[in-house]
Amino acid sequence: MKFDFSSRVPQTKDDVVGEILKVAGDPKIISFAGGLPAPELFPVKELKKAAARVFKRNGRDALQYTGSIGNPELRKMIAKHMNKNKHINPDIENICVTTGSEQTIDLTAKMLIDRGDVVLVEKPTYLCALDVFKSYGAKVVGVEMDEDGMKMDDLEEKLKQHPNTKLIYTIPNFQNPTGRTMTEDRRRSLADLAAKYHVMVLEDDPYGEIRFSGTPVPPVKYYDKDGYVIYMNTFSKILAPGMRLGWVIADKDFIKTFVVMKQSADLHSDNLSQYIVAEYMKKNDLDAHVKTISDEYGKRASLMLKEIDEQFPEGVRHSNPEGGMFVWVEIPGNVNTMDLFYKCVEHNVAFVPGEPFYPDEVVPGTFRLNYSNMKDDQIHEGIKRMADAISEMMNK
Amino acid sequence: MKFDFSSRVPQTKDDVVGEILKVAGDPKIISFAGGLPAPELFPVKELKKAAARVFKRNGRDALQYTGSIGNPELRKMIAKHMNKNKHINPDIENICVTTGSEQTIDLTAKMLIDRGDVVLVEKPTYLCALDVFKSYGAKVVGVEMDEDGMKMDDLEEKLKQHPNTKLIYTIPNFQNPTGRTMTEDRRRSLADLAAKYHVMVLEDDPYGEIRFSGTPVPPVKYYDKDGYVIYMNTFSKILAPGMRLGWVIADKDFIKTFVVMKQSADLHSDNLSQYIVAEYMKKNDLDAHVKTISDEYGKRASLMLKEIDEQFPEGVRHSNPEGGMFVWVEIPGNVNTMDLFYKCVEHNVAFVPGEPFYPDEVVPGTFRLNYSNMKDDQIHEGIKRMADAISEMMNK
Numbered sequence: 001m002k003f004d005f006s007s008r009v010p011q012t013k014d015d016v017v018g019e020i021l022k023v024a025g026d027p028k029i030i031s032f033a034g035g036l037p038a039p040e041l042f043p044v045k046e047l048k049k050a051a052a053r054v055f056k057r058n059g060r061d062a063l064q065y066t067g068s069i070g071n072p073e074l075r076k077m078i079a080k081h082m083n084k085n086k087h088i089n090p091d092i093e094n095i096c097v098t099t100g101s102e103q104t105i106d107l108t109a110k111m112l113i114d115r116g117d118v119v120l121v122e123k124p125t126y127l128c129a130l131d132v133f134k135s136y137g138a139k140v141v142g143v144e145m146d147e148d149g150m151k152m153d154d155l156e157e158k159l160k161q162h163p164n165t166k167l168i169y170t171i172p173n174f175q176n177p178t179g180r181t182m183t184e185d186r187r188r189s190l191a192d193l194a195a196k197y198h199v200m201v202l203e204d205d206p207y208g209e210i211r212f213s214g215t216p217v218p219p220v221k222y223y224d225k226d227g228y229v230i231y232m233n234t235f236s237k238i239l240a241p242g243m244r245l246g247w248v249i250a251d252k253d254f255i256k257t258f259v260v261m262k263q264s265a266d267l268h269s270d271n272l273s274q275y276i277v278a279e280y281m282k283k284n285d286l287d288a289h290v291k292t293i294s295d296e297y298g299k300r301a302s303l304m305l306k307e308i309d310e311q312f313p314e315g316v317r318h319s320n321p322e323g324g325m326f327v328w329v330e331i332p333g334n335v336n337t338m339d340l341f342y343k344c345v346e347h348n349v350a351f352v353p354g355e356p357f358y359p360d361e362v363v364p365g366t367f368r369l370n371y372s373n374m375k376d377d378q379i380h381e382g383i384k385r386m387a388d389a390i391s392e393m394m395n396k
Numbered sequence: 397m398k399f400d401f402s403s404r405v406p407q408t409k410d411d412v413v414g415e416i417l418k419v420a421g422d423p424k425i426i427s428f429a430g431g432l433p434a435p436e437l438f439p440v441k442e443l444k445k446a447a448a449r450v451f452k453r454n455g456r457d458a459l460q461y462t463g464s465i466g467n468p469e470l471r472k473m474i475a476k477h478m479n480k481n482k483h484i485n486p487d488i489e490n491i492c493v494t495t496g497s498e499q500t501i502d503l504t505a506k507m508l509i510d511r512g513d514v515v516l517v518e519k520p521t522y523l524c525a526l527d528v529f530k531s532y533g534a535k536v537v538g539v540e541m542d543e544d545g546m547k548m549d550d551l552e553e554k555l556k557q558h559p560n561t562k563l564i565y566t567i568p569n570f571q572n573p574t575g576r577t578m579t580e581d582r583r584r585s586l587a588d589l590a591a592k593y594h595v596m597v598l599e600d601d602p603y604g605e606i607r608f609s610g611t612p613v614p615p616v617k618y619y620d621k622d623g624y625v626i627y628m629n630t631f632s633k634i635l636a637p638g639m640r641l642g643w644v645i646a647d648k649d650f651i652k653t654f655v656v657m658k659q660s661a662d663l664h665s666d667n668l669s670q671y672i673v674a675e676y677m678k679k680n681d682l683d684a685h686v687k688t689i690s691d692e693y694g695k696r697a698s699l700m701l702k703e704i705d706e707q708f709p710e711g712v713r714h715s716n717p718e719g720g721m722f723v724w725v726e727i728p729g730n731v732n733t734m735d736l737f738y739k740c741v742e743h744n745v746a747f748v749p750g751e752p753f754y755p756d757e758v759v760p761g762t763f764r765l766n767y768s769n770m771k772d773d774q775i776h777e778g779i780k781r782m783a784d785a786i787s788e789m790m791n792k
Contacts, residue, residue, distance in 0.1 A: 001623040001647050003560070003596075006510045006532070010652060036461055044455035051447050052552075059440035063636035065432055099495055099640075099662040106661050110531075114402045132660045136402070166400070200399075227397040229631035240459035242667035244495075251397050257405060264528045265502050270666040337515040 008135045008377075017127060017261070017356055020341065024350035030382035032369040035176065035325060039373075041293050042240050043284065050175045050279040054272070062275040065117045067264040069258035070097025070247075078247050085209060086219050086286070088231070090249045096258050099269045100244040101206055104232040105132050108167070108202050108248075113138045115145040118162040122150050123170045124357030124366070126176045126204070129169055138166075142359040147319065149175070149182025151165045152189040159197045168194065168201045172220055173208035174324025177357045177368035181322060186215045206237050207324035210300025214349040215323035223355070227251035233307050235277060238290045268390035297325065300371040300379060307383035313391055325372040333364040333394060340367070340393050349385040413523060413752055416737065420746035426778035427744040430763040431572065431721055435769075437689050438636050441678065446675040449455040458671040465651070466493025466643075467670040473675030473677040475642050479684070481605060482615050484627070489624045495665045496640040497602055499553040500628040501528050503657045504563070504598050504644075509534045514558040517565045520724075520762070522572045522600070525565055533563075537691060538755040543573070543715070545578025545758070548585040553591045562684060564590065567615055569604035570720025573633045573753045574762035577718060579703050580613045586672050587619035597625045601718035607687045608694025610718035623647035633721070634686045639669035664758045693721065696767040703779035709722050709787055721768040727761040729790060736763070736789050 024033035052063050069075070075092040083089050098104045105128075115137030123142030133140050141162060144154040150170055159165055159169045170190065172182035182190075194201045198318070221231040227250070234246035248258060262268070268378040282287070302320060308318055308329070325349065331337075337353035344350060354366030371379060405666040420429035450458050465471070471488040479485050494500045501524075505634070509515065511533030516527070519538030529536050537558060540550040546566055566586065568578035578586075588595045599616045617627040624648070632641035644654060658664070659748075676682070691718055697717060704714055735748035740746060750762030767775060 001649060002652070003508075003647075005507055005595075006513075006562075006654060008510075010656065038459050039456040042456055043457045044451060044459065047459065047548055048448065048451035048455065051451065052444065055444035055447065059444065060435040061438065062440055063438045063443070063638040064435050065632075065637045085438055089540060099666075102660065103662045111401055111405055114397075117402075127478075128660065128663075135657075135660055198400075202463075236461075241461045242459040244662060244664065244666050244743075252398075254397060254399055257399070260406065261531075264498065265522065265661065266499045266529055266640060267524075268640065269641050270669055272672075273666055273668060276668075320611060 010131070017352070020350070020352055023345055029345065029348050030374065030378050030385065031350045032371070032374065032382060034373060035370055036373040037237055037241065037293070038296065039297045040047045041296060042281070043289055045278055046284050046306050047240070049274060050283065050378060051276045052274040054279050058275055062272045066268050066271045066274070068268045070095070070257045070269060071271065071278060074274045074278040077278050079359055081281070081286065082249065084223070088219065088221055088249070093252050094249050096248050096254060096255050096262065097269050097274060098248055099266055100236060100241070100263070101204065101234045101246045102263065103205070104246055104248045104305050105129050105202070105361030106286040107258060107265060108230060109133050109136045109138065111257060111261055112166045112200060114161065116164065117166040118164050119167045119169060120155065120158050120162070121359050122171065122175060123359060124177055124354060125169065125281055125359065126165050126171060126357040129204070130359055135270070138360040138394070143204055145180065147180055149180055149186055150190070152186050152193065155190070156193055159193065159199065160341060165197070165199050168199055169204065170201065170220065171204045173205055174210065174326070178328035179319040179324055179326045181217065187217065187220045188223045190220050191229060193228050194224070194228040199228070203229055203231045205231065205233045206232070209238050210294050210297055211323035211324070212294045212301065221249065221277070227254065230254065236387070238293070239277065240278070240390045241367055243270065243277065245269055245273055245277055294323065298370050299378070300374065301327070302378055304369065304371045304379050304383065307380055309389035311383050312395055313387070325370055327371065329369060331369050331390060331394070333365065335393055336363040337365060337367045340389065344389045349382045349389070351381070353384070402412055406527070413748070416748055418566050419741055423480045425741065425744050425746050425779065426770065426774050427746045428767070428778060429748050430769060431527070432690055432769040433637060434692065437692060439676070439685055441671060442680050443636070443676055446679065447672045450671040450675050454671055458668045460667070462664050462667045462670070464655045464664045466491070466665060467667065467674060470670045473674050477682065478645065482618070484615065484617050484645070485548070489648050490645050490651060490660065492644050493665050494637070494642045494644055494658070494669060495662055496632060496637070497600065497628060497630045498643045498663065500642055500644045501598070501600070503654060503661060504543045504626060505529050505532045505534065505658055508562045508596060508655060512560065513562040514560050515563045515565055516551065516554050516561055517755050518567065518571060519755060520573055520750060521565065521752060521755065522567060523596050523752040525600070536755040537656065541574070541576065543576055545576055545582050546588065549581050551586070552589055555589065555595065561595050564595055565600065566597065566616065566743065567600045569601055570606065570717050570722070572603070573722050574724040575715040575717030575720055575722045577613065583616045584619045586616050587625060590620070590624040591622050595624070599625055599627045601627065601629045605634050606627070606690050606693055606721070607719035608690045609699065611640040612726050623650065626650065626762065634682065634689070635673065635676070639667055639673065641665055641673055648661070688717065693768050696770065696772070697723070699772055700767045700775050700779065701766065703776055707779050707783035709783070709790055712774070712786070722739055723767065725763050725765060726754070727786060727790070731761045731763065731789055733761065733763045736785065739789055740785045741780055743785045745785070747782070758767065774782040
């Protein structure tokens with residue numbers, strides 16, 4: 001049957017990313033394609049105990065409906081966590097629990113964007129965010145970036161060019177897909193520019209705590225005096241993604257409206273999981289757990305970079321992430337990385353080509369590698385296979 | 397700070413329903429206002445055991461990301477449940493797990509409705525569905541109903557009047573707010589009219605299994621030959637709402653696009669809870685549990701109707717639900733039920749006035765009572781308090 005869908009539904013039948021992940025899911029393929037945390041590091045035992053305590057003490061409450069803004073205990077734990085790790089001090093009225101980061105992006109876009117409004121994003125950026133912005137009719141415009149993150153001169157230029165800009169979307173820490181981190185100076189400038197041009201900023205910080213080298217930088221929200229910055233984070237990378245829990249921190253009036261929109265989206269996030277995570281945070285040291293994850297990812301990142309440096313052909317460049325889950329690679333000579341992808345699949349190794357991460361013009365020869373979900377021997381062997389495929393492509 | 401929200405954000409600052417539920421939450425008030433299942437009937441012990449087994453056997457998988465369409469085991473259990481209880485036989489490719497019914501309504505509306513399109517609904521209907529449809533720019537038009545559900549002659553009339561109708565929304569079993577059930581003949585007609593006018597139907601069935609008298613009627617989906625009916629249900633009333641799990645059943649091509657939209661909304665529903673519910677369904681008799689709930693709600697409904705008949709003034713009419721959670725009451729003489737609400741609050745009892753349930757013209761003197769979440773003595777005392785308040789209003 002042919003359905004008469006709304007204009008919000010993507011017209012294209014091709015789900016490029018879906019196809020890539022499907023191919024990459026083949027068990028004989030070493031996949032650097034996904035963005036999955038390492039499941040062997042999930043604190044399964046501790047969460048099991050937390051769940052048992054919740055069922056015993058709060059079973060009926062945890063299984064009943066709750067408020068759209070989220071469980072008060074969990075919001076208290078989040079406030080504490082933000083204070084300790086990010087130097088910002090939200091009241092619990094500044095915090096709404098969300099059904100993961102994707103929902104935070106979706107509801108923020110739904111709240112702010114009318115058809116034709118402009119959203120400014122890093123070039124390249126998180127591909128699912130691009131889909132969401134487009135689904136609300138946004139014109140998405142890319143802002144140049146370098147190893148120090150989004151370039152502030154180009155941002156101001158774009159703000160002048162597009163007076164109907166409603167939102168600046170940024171991932172300042174260990175950005176997806178590049179692994180780059182925005183400097184402190186640029187963060188301060190970003191907060192200032194947002195206030196100067198009266199444009200909201202959505203600061204997406206899923207990887208910020210997974211730092212394995214360098215010095216932490218305060219979030220953009222830290223420099224926000226007037227409430228232009230909406231800060232968002234998630235338990236997906238620091239605890240476990242299966243429970244789909246994230247949070248958003250913003251001006252209380254913004255949160256009030258956000259809660260109304262969330263009510264229409266899913267009433268509230270899973271209450272049982274909210275209880276379990278709050279209980280886990282009370283009885284366990286989440287920061288120590290994050291340190292364990294970061295150390296392991298740091299080792300995997302070092303190994304991957306070393307293997308790239310040793311095995312990839314001359315002229316290949318890569319980012320040097322100080323945390324997070326991704327390395328961004330650039331190959332010289334206008335290589336089409338979709339073709340490279342299929343070549344790599346022949347060699348039983350996969351990655352995500354750069355193309356879907358670009359909001360407008362695509363920079364050829366770029367792609368993203370994930371190191372968090374592959375063990376040492378897989379990283380070694382996978383990079384070797386990729387090196388062979390790249391050599392074949394470059395010498396064609 | 398004043399935010400420049402999109403046109404989707406409700407302009408009004410009044411959250412009437414929120415206010416009502418806040419007042420009704422005062423512990424000294426007997427509240428017939430909410431739509432909460434009875435928490436003392438939640439199978440806490442059985443779910444606790446299911447959770448422990450999931451953590452033990454599938455901990456890492458349950459805590460990891462999963463596909464947007466939902467856990468395959470849970471979808472198998474849902475298919476079996478639908479076959480046994482609803483006489484429809486979906487493949488698991490026809491089923492997508494959702495983050496509760498609210499999300500199913502939201503995504504269906506997002507997929508089908510462009511600004512100005514018409515949605516036809518029962519008059520009155522579920523108020524949160526009205527909010528969702530309006531948030532996508534729908535013009536919502538009410539269709540007349542009587543004790544046998546939506547009137548098919550008026551539906552066809554409205555379909556002719558509004559050729560840009562994109563969706564018919566119906567709750568055929570123990571409707572919210574009226575408690576009324578659509579007859580089998582009308583269900584067949586509804587499926588036929590949908591096909592004749594090429595309009596999709598969203599069949600919302602959260603209460604269908606909570607039947608305590610009369611004979612079950614097959615869903616509208618049962619009479620759907622060409623894929624025009626989207627069937628939706630939820631674990632909120634038959635198991636527990638805290639886990640926010642529902643499901644949608646439709647044509648496979650529709651589900652494919654639905655999954656793309658869900659991916660942009662929250663990636664997937666809580667995977668841990670999906671594992672827990674699938675495990676619960678494998679090891680426990682969900683239908684027997686639903687029978688327990690239905691028996692208890694049946695007793696509470698009988699008591700409430702008896703008390704209404706005995707205590708409410710002459711001329712007051714009410715629906716006679718054979719299941720579900722709600723009674724609909726009509727008072728003679730153009731009483732403003734918002735005023736009645738505040739009068740009742742003085743008497744320490746609450747309900748939801750009819751007004752927010754109406755898509756267009758409001759029928760005065762109507763309101764909704766919930767009986768699922770109040771014990772016998774509270775029902776007796778609460779109806780007495782309401783009777784006093786109604787007498788005062790009617791004799792003013």
